Amino acid sequence: MLTIGIDIGGTKIAGAVVASDGRIVEERRRATPADDVDAVLDAIAGVIEELAATHPARAVGVAAAGFLDAQRSRIVQAPNLAWRNEPLRERLEQRVSLPIVLENDANAAGWAEYRFGAGRDVAHMTMLTIGTGIGGAIVIDGKLFRGGFGGGAEPGHTLFQPGGLPCGCGAVGCFEQYGSGSALLRMADEAADAAGPGSALASARGSEPVLPASALIRLLEDRDPSALAVLERLGENIGRGCASLGAVLDPERFVIGGGVSVAGELLLEPIRRAYFAAAPAAEWRPRPDFRVAQFANDAGVIGAAELARAEAPPS
Template identity: 60%
Template sequence: MHAIGIDIGGTKIAGALVDEFGSILKSDRVPTPAGDPRLIEDAVVAMVQGLSAGQQVAAVGVAAAGFIDAAQSTVYYAPNINWRNEPFRAKLEARLDLPVVIENDANAAGWAEFRYGAGRLYSDMVTLTIGTGVGGAIVSRDRLLRGGFGVGAELGHLRVVPDGLPCGCGAHGCIEQYGSGRALLRMANEYADAGGIGQTLAEVRAQRGELRGEDVAELIVAGDGGALAALRQLGHWLGQASASLSAVLDPQVFVFGGGVASAGELLLEPIRSAYLDHLPARGFHPEPKFLVAELVNDAGVVGAADLARLSTGQE
């Protein structure tokens, strides 16, 4: 029995018809009308109807950034969409003759990696998605950990620096300010300001008027000293945060997704090094694997579809 996964982002809504093996059979994508909740609802309904035409569909899973209640029904708060205590599942089920599940987008992506990607051989996994911010998902004993109110695993807001940089969440020193794509760009600019190994970064910035994420990514691939130093600094913070998470969750594997993770071993090596430097009882604590996510841009729709299908008992 197939399921439909919908991933609502700040700029686009992606959807897919997904089978029980995590394979995408049909897909669709439209711009997100982020300022109007009713238009988002209309877009999701139209997408589900198009993807389900002529198909046997068990359920619909919708992934979105924000706080989702434990019943996977109401969006308490969404940072990029005008949702506040939005009963989104009830609204969709009233218009679709299908059961609907609402899930946090990072949870959905992490679940996809656990079921079909880099975490599929493990029972306990932590996923960190390194994009503009830092997203997270936790699987413990083969179950997605959501917390008592449904808003757990906000790993980007683990504090790593007391009284550190201000974060959009209102706190200071969150790993999102030190381990995200935005943080990497800030670090690259700092190396450009300092000269020395940052000279090429400074030259690119002068040519373009500003450094962009893709500029830093290209210089990392080219082996530029300044760009690689910024990436190692980023990896140091992510490794330190992973050690703290390991002390609490004891995962068998850490999976890193998002655009920055495309650097592969160049990112994983400093993460492992900093992890070991900060690991309690090093030498006696079993060491987890550190892997790059495999499903990339498909993780959100695949994970949302799978969670919806499992909610109906369709194993």
């Protein structure tokens, strides 16, 4: 049985027809229209109609960034589209003749990994998506955890450093200020300042006000010691943040996704080391393992389609 998955990004809308084994059959992409809700909805509907025209799909799953209501019918707040209290499910169902299942994008990505990817052989999984911030998905006993109001599974906004750096959410000291891709670039800039003008990091920054991500990636690819030291610090921060999550959730596996995860073992090794140093009663508690996510940019559409398959009403 085929379903369609849609992933609404700030710059693009990705859509795919997905088989019951998680395989992508066909996909489409469109630019996300700027600042116009109706234009975005029309673009999403257009992608759905194109895919459904050649593949008889039973339902559509839609993954969107931001906070959803408990019924998963409305986007309460979406940072990349400036949506507020938008009844997305209802408005899409008015445009297409298929049932819509709405989900947070990080939850959808985590569900793809749990069903078909790096978490497929465990019942308890915690996924962190390391990007500009830190997204997350929590699977407990084979079920996605969303919380009582639909806004759970936000590990990036757990407290990491009391009185620490301000966060865009309005709090201070949030985990994502210390364990995200943005944090990696900030720490690289700080290291460049500390090392001085002749250092590899400062030279890579050149005349730019901040070190470009592309320059840091090149240094990491070249195994520059100063860049690797910054990545190690990031991994240690992620490991300590995971230790706090592990004390509450006790997952069998942590899955690390997002752009930074391409570093593989260079990132996972300091994560593991810091986790087991910080985890309570680590000497006798069973140890979770840590793996890199499998699906990269396809996780959102695969997970959304699989949730639609499981949750859409029978046709």
